[in-house]
Amino acid sequence: MPYDRPNAKTPVPDCTSLPDLGRGGRMITQLLYTSVSRYHRGHPSDIDILQHALSHNRPSEITGYLLRDLRSFCQLIEGPEQKVEALFRRISMDPLHYDVVTRMRRAVPKRAFLGWSMGYGSLSQKDSDFLSKRFAEGPRGTLVAFNRIGRLAAGGAA
Secondary structure, three states: HHHOOOOOOOOOOOOOOOOOOOHHHOOOOEEEEEEEEEEOOOOOHHHHHHHHHHHOOOOOEEEEEEEEEOOOEEEEEEOHHHHHHHHHHHHOOOOOOEEEEEEEEEEEOOOOOOOOOOEEEOOHHHHHHHHHHHOOOOOOHHHHHHHHHHHOOOOOOO
16 A cells, blocks of 8 residues: 555645735644554555545645554644634544644644645654654654654655
């Protein structure tokens, strides 16, 4: 399955017309969370999640990136605050995963993933361990983890 390769990505370039809400002094919300999946990476539910995101995120002005290791999700979603919070409430109640933990929520002037309704990548064990350690360090470590996620999403070595 193509989504099982380390660092496999599915960028979706159909969101270039989304407003970068930071212009004109308007901020967007970024929310980073982790959760434990009920299924291993590569399960058909992964495709269902991506298809749902591809069809629903653009109309809601949501962009983001979903990282997957063998048993966990790490996702950053961004967009208008009310839409991000509504999406996160739905995500939190989804039976496909549990132990949903908000790692970071912040207002920023610019999107990190402008141009994607949702990107997807598989995490290597090394990257998964790195993120887990950073999250355990608290806010400063979470910021380091966020920066690593950005590099992974860009396809660069982290």
